[in-house]
Amino acid sequence: MYRRAKWFAAAVFISIITAYGSVAALAQRSGPVQWQNDLTPIAPSDWNYDFAAHLLERAGFGGTPEEIEALARLTPSEAVRRLVYFQNIENNLPPFDHSGVHDPGLEPFPESRPAVTKLAKEKGEALGIKVKPGGDRPIQPIVNKFFYWLRASVLETQRVAYWWANRMLQTRHPLEEKMTLFWHGHFAVNEAKIRDYRKTLGQLELFQKKGTGNFHDLLVAVAQDPAMLSFLDAGVNVKGAPNENFAREIMELFTMGVGNYSEKDVREAARAFTGWNYVDLQFVVHKEQHDEDPKTFLGNTGNFDGVDVIDIILKQPVTARFIAGKIYRFFVRQEMTPEIQEKLGAVLRNNGYQIAPLLETIFLSRDFYSPASVGTQIKSPVQLALSTFKKLGLTEVPGVPDFNVATGVLGQRLFSPPTVAGWPEGRSWMTPGLLLERGNFIRDVLFPDINFIPPDRANPSADIRIVADKIRAGLDISTATMPDRGSEGGLAEANMLADRDEDFNTRYGSFRGWQMAIERVKAIPRNTANIDLTRMVGNAGLKNTTEIVDYFIRRFMRVPPVEEKRKELIAFLNKQLGTSDAEVAKTFMEDPLRLFLHLLMSEPEFQLS
Amino acid sequence: MKTTRRELLKAGLYGIGIGASGLLPVPPLFARAAQALGSQTSGDGRILVVLELSGGNDGLNTVVPYGDDAYYRHRPKIGLRPARVRKIDEHFGFNSGMAGFERLYKEGKLAIVHGCGYAKPSFSHFTSMAYWHTAAPNRGDEYGWVGRLADAMAPQAPTNFLVNIDARQSLAVRSKLHTPLVFDDPNKFSREGFYEERDVFAGVADTGTVDNPSRRFLLDIARSAKSASALVKEAWTNYKSPVDYGITGGLDLPKVAALINAGMPTRLYYVSYRNNAFDTHVFQGDLHQRLLTYTSDAVSAFMTDVERIGRSNDVVVMMFSEFGRRVPENSNLGTDHGAANLMFVAGKKVKGGHHGKIPSLTQLDEGDNLVYTTDFRRVYATMISGWLGFKGTPAILNGEFEAFDMFS
Numbered sequence A: 001m002y003r004r005a006k007w008f009a010a011a012v013f014i015s016i017i018t019a020y021g022s023v024a025a026l027a028q029r030s031g032p033v034q035w036q037n038d039l040t041p042i043a044p045s046d047w048n049y050d051f052a053a054h055l056l057e058r059a060g061f062g063g064t065p066e067e068i069e070a071l072a073r074l075t076p077s078e079a080v081r082r083l084v085y086f087q088n089i090e091n092n093l094p095p096f097d098h099s100g101v102h103d104p105g106l107e108p109f110p111e112s113r114p115a116v117t118k119l120a121k122e123k124g125e126a127l128g129i130k131v132k133p134g135g136d137r138p139i140q141p142i143v144n145k146f147f148y149w150l151r152a153s154v155l156e157t158q159r160v161a162y163w164w165a166n167r168m169l170q171t172r173h174p175l176e177e178k179m180t181l182f183w184h185g186h187f188a189v190n191e192a193k194i195r196d197y198r199k200t201l202g203q204l205e206l207f208q209k210k211g212t213g214n215f216h217d218l219l220v221a222v223a224q225d226p227a228m229l230s231f232l233d234a235g236v237n238v239k240g241a242p243n244e245n246f247a248r249e250i251m252e253l254f255t256m257g258v259g260n261y262s263e264k265d266v267r268e269a270a271r272a273f274t275g276w277n278y279v280d281l282q283f284v285v286h287k288e289q290h291d292e293d294p295k296t297f298l299g300n301t302g303n304f305d306g307v308d309v310i311d312i313i314l315k316q317p318v319t320a321r322f323i324a325g326k327i328y329r330f331f332v333r334q335e336m337t338p339e340i341q342e343k344l345g346a347v348l349r350n351n352g353y354q355i356a357p358l359l360e361t362i363f364l365s366r367d368f369y370s371p372a373s374v375g376t377q378i379k380s381p382v383q384l385a386l387s388t389f390k391k392l393g394l395t396e397v398p399g400v401p402d403f404n405v406a407t408g409v410l411g412q413r414l415f416s417p418p419t420v421a422g423w424p425e426g427r428s429w430m431t432p433g434l435l436l437e438r439g440n441f442i443r444d445v446l447f448p449d450i451n452f453i454p455p456d457r458a459n460p461s462a463d464i465r466i467v468a469d470k471i472r473a474g475l476d477i478s479t480a481t482m483p484d485r486g487s488e489g490g491l492a493e494a495n496m497l498a499d500r501d502e503d504f505n506t507r508y509g510s511f512r513g514w515q516m517a518i519e520r521v522k523a524i525p526r527n528t529a530n531i532d533l534t535r536m537v538g539n540a541g542l543k544n545t546t547e548i549v550d551y552f553i554r555r556f557m558r559v560p561p562v563e564e565k566r567k568e569l570i571a572f573l574n575k576q577l578g579t580s581d582a583e584v585a586k587t588f589m590e591d592p593l594r595l596f597l598h599l600l601m602s603e604p605e606f607q608l609s
Numbered sequence B: 001m002k003t004t005r006r007e008l009l010k011a012g013l014y015g016i017g018i019g020a021s022g023l024l025p026v027p028p029l030f031a032r033a034a035q036a037l038g039s040q041t042s043g044d045g046r047i048l049v050v051l052e053l054s055g056g057n058d059g060l061n062t063v064v065p066y067g068d069d070a071y072y073r074h075r076p077k078i079g080l081r082p083a084r085v086r087k088i089d090e091h092f093g094f095n096s097g098m099a100g101f102e103r104l105y106k107e108g109k110l111a112i113v114h115g116c117g118y119a120k121p122s123f124s125h126f127t128s129m130a131y132w133h134t135a136a137p138n139r140g141d142e143y144g145w146v147g148r149l150a151d152a153m154a155p156q157a158p159t160n161f162l163v164n165i166d167a168r169q170s171l172a173v174r175s176k177l178h179t180p181l182v183f184d185d186p187n188k189f190s191r192e193g194f195y196e197e198r199d200v201f202a203g204v205a206d207t208g209t210v211d212n213p214s215r216r217f218l219l220d221i222a223r224s225a226k227s228a229s230a231l232v233k234e235a236w237t238n239y240k241s242p243v244d245y246g247i248t249g250g251l252d253l254p255k256v257a258a259l260i261n262a263g264m265p266t267r268l269y270y271v272s273y274r275n276n277a278f279d280t281h282v283f284q285g286d287l288h289q290r291l292l293t294y295t296s297d298a299v300s301a302f303m304t305d306v307e308r309i310g311r312s313n314d315v316v317v318m319m320f321s322e323f324g325r326r327v328p329e330n331s332n333l334g335t336d337h338g339a340a341n342l343m344f345v346a347g348k349k350v351k352g353g354h355h356g357k358i359p360s361l362t363q364l365d366e367g368d369n370l371v372y373t374t375d376f377r378r379v380y381a382t383m384i385s386g387w388l389g390f391k392g393t394p395a396i397l398n399g400e401f402e403a404f405d406m407f408s
Helices: A007-011 A049-059 A065-072 A076-084 A113-123 A140-170 A174-186 A197-210 A215-223 A226-231 A245-255 A263-273 A306-315 A317-331 A338-350 A355-364 A381-391 A403-409 A432-446 A462-472 A493-501 A506-520 A533-539 A545-556 A563-577 A590-601 B002-011 B028-038 B069-074 B099-106 B125-134 B145-153 B195-202 B213-238 B253-261 B284-309 B376-387 B393-397
Strands: A276-279 A282-285 A295-297 A300-302 B047-053 B110-117 B162-165 B181-183 B268-273 B315-320 B341-346 B353-355
Touching: A049 A065, A049 A076, A049 A174, A049 A355, A065 A076, A076 A174, A076 A355, A113 A140, A140 A174, A140 A197, A140 A381, A140 A403, A140 A506, A174 A197, A174 A317, A174 A355, A197 A215, A197 A226, A215 A226, A215 A245, A215 A306, A226 A276, A226 A282, A245 A263, A245 A306, A245 A317, A263 A295, A263 A306, A306 A317, A317 A338, A317 A355, A338 A355, A381 A403, A381 A432, A381 A545, A403 A432, A432 A590, A432 B181, A432 B213, A462 A506, A533 A590, A545 A563, A545 A590, A563 A590, A563 B195, A590 B195, B047 B253, B047 B284, B099 B110, B099 B284, B110 B376, B145 B162, B145 B268, B145 B393, B162 B253, B181 B213, B213 B253, B253 B268, B253 B284, B268 B284, B284 B315, B284 B341, B315 B376, B341 B376, B376 B393
Parallel strands: B047 B268, B047 B315, B110 B353, B162 B181, B162 B268
Antiparallel strands: A276 A282, A295 A300, B110 B341, B315 B341
16 A cells, blocks of 8 residues: 555655654665556666665575665666676686486486396396396395485485575575576476486586576577486487477477467477487487488478477577566566567567577566566565575575475475476465465574484385384394285285295385485585574664664565554564663574564565565 | 473464364354355355375276286286175176275265376376376476366355365466465464464454555465464364274375365365375285275265265265376286276265276287276366366366266
8 A cells, every 4th residue: 555655755765764664664665657568777866775676686586785785886787787697707606516426337227127127137237236146136236226326316406406505595696596497497307207416407507507698509408408308208209209298398388388389390390309319418319210301390391300490499489479478477577468578579589589688678677676576476485495595694505494395395396396397486386384384484494493304314204214124123124125014914925925036125125225325425414594683683783673673674575564563573572572672682682583583574475575 | 481382282272363263163264264155156065076096006906807817817916816806797896905995886976987098198107197187188287177177167266165185285276366275284284383473473464455466465375374274273173073084094085074064165175195105016916905995995984974964965086096007017016107097986976887988908008008098188077067067178178078977
């Protein structure tokens, strides 16, 4: 009610935080309503702290007041260019620190456990391990190694996610990481199918390197990257038996959207991609599997290969509109007019599919600073976590609570998008249960659970735990791995006999695989968040509880809570401190401040960016 | 301080004003919720419960074609002998663990739909499940089919129309307009707060007029969370059933029964047998039988329970898996990922018996899988038009799918 109607009045306050004010003064200002759908660049005279905060929120993961002020001191054009053309800003971030869990014997990794044991029986070895010439379970070490790699890749992927999250937090190129997050959702692949953290990491690094460059180059690179080739079944797309998976997705999800091509185009494109494959981490074209006959694709006929198909796709005007529209919805807001989409598509096309000029146009536009755009985005779980850490002034992602578990519970576990279509953004992030969970996540950051068990060290399943206990208790493998008896009857005699005759034991392999994986994969550091709210209050020179509440609202919220709630929070803090005087409370204010911050961050408005 | 909070939790007093209404016979919260819904949706209040059997249930060892020699040729070791199945006709019998399904079938309350699948099947749990969730094989969709159904049936998106009981929201219920009520443990569907914080959490601030639509949406969600968590807790607290749901506690079906019992306005429920349980690659015999026993116990108990509650004419349960399993057994006395599979529909109003063409056990695809005879979306269409009486099936499923004549 206040925000827009009183925009001009609010402008009087600029960045003054008053001790006797109200939430109206705390509201983040946006431009006037008329700016909506206007792509005209804002003027230097429009620029202020709130606009800079909004820019950093969307083009990155939010900022501390110091970071926002630094940006606010520039002109809008300088500020946007600093974010978009970040290449010259020094950014000393460590590369991913591999645990060293992979070895060449694992390649090519068979598709399943039965495929491994079949291979072992035929060749006398698999995964770099020979079948034992005699003794019990001659194939067991191979089966162990099969499960070892599956577990190791899952655990190493969790470390990659931590590494990436720390980059998001520490980088001086926030848009580089934000764009990487966008592409991760756009070219969605899932470690569960790829089963090789090196490939998911490789794709991530590709996004970091090319994410704001040329879309054509990026698309070709993604199409020839082992992560995507593996995820969309390139290996089975061969001459005579084309697999349409990749050909379909490249058009439907990656470039044009449904309705802009026919089923025949899918089949013809699939033929063009035949023979594209990978060996370990290397893209290869198996020429003998490539279909050399002419194809007719989107009205063009020729002996096309995959790159030709990509070139033809990028010539379609709809492609630029589709990509520009998706970028807009990710950075600005979910709803867009066809006119805006047309204009932004033209920006992308006229710049030869260079992404940076499109981003520059968007971030400088009046539309981006209009009331329809400011404070209207629902934070994704990753954005929620990272912007919270950032605004708390943390310099590393806490180990407690576990970042992957927390974001997973909230619906966005990195490298685990729900489908090839990625994460649906916007309101889909939120459910009643999840809103409560978001508040619970904040509590776990501010008040770490002292009973925390690291999920990368703990037993993954009850089954494995039971086997582990029985093996340690000295039982033989057959007995230890026998499934527990159910309610009806026991284990059939035939099964017990079969178990004694086996060449290998899968359940034991699963247990050993896990054991070897936690031996070799480095542990994720489990430091809790290094939070000092008392110091934050001191540094800001806040004198009383009203100033504290207002400062925290300004620092952490893009949209303030209602006035009634603000007063309630001031009263809460007064009660918990026994005083409203910050000086009096400075030796004992930390716990009450954290309770207050938990309450503030549990407000629905905290979810807005 | 800690003890006090725990005591409060135990007594159910901590949190959002539950104490006051908890003991009333007709909870006022429900009365309001039901009233609010009445004016916003059409239909006669029929309820669809979807039960997902994750991991790929082995349909051939569930409804065993004991009359077909080919079955025993494919499965010399794990094939269930005629003496061990619960025969329902000359050709088929249930797995011996499924006393509950046998009873439902013989009472004419269980439909078996044969050969359900889709062209070019995926053998990945993840991919195939996404196809089933979105009803969009070989493409996928941003929203789930149950979510789209909710959007089409009730575009005003009344609260708690769609409930998903799980640790996380299923893609199947992802909706454009609705806020699916997603929770797992009814005892834990609440804000985790400290004693000192409870007054602030319990308070409901007057927000006045809100211009920002996203903020309005969040405030709605927050109100729904506040009221739904109270409703769910209350429903769960008030629900006392004499029905034995079996050893798992009935999957999540007792929670569904509790909400139905409480008069929740929900029309669509989504629950699952979680964690890929049915992925029986090795020594599947006893394990699979056990899984089926749990499922069969839970579903038949649920039917008994809704009868007890007096809503048996209004409830059906539809069951599916992301795929069936390979027809020939593997070398580990288990089965690998397959293709076409059975679906089940249980309910008092169901026309029990066999539906759909029975797939051949001799003419398999090149990967030794059953060739599908029923597009699974036909069964979805049957639920949408046949059961829920909603006429907009093609828009929800992105195509025309002939419904089965499955309800009396």
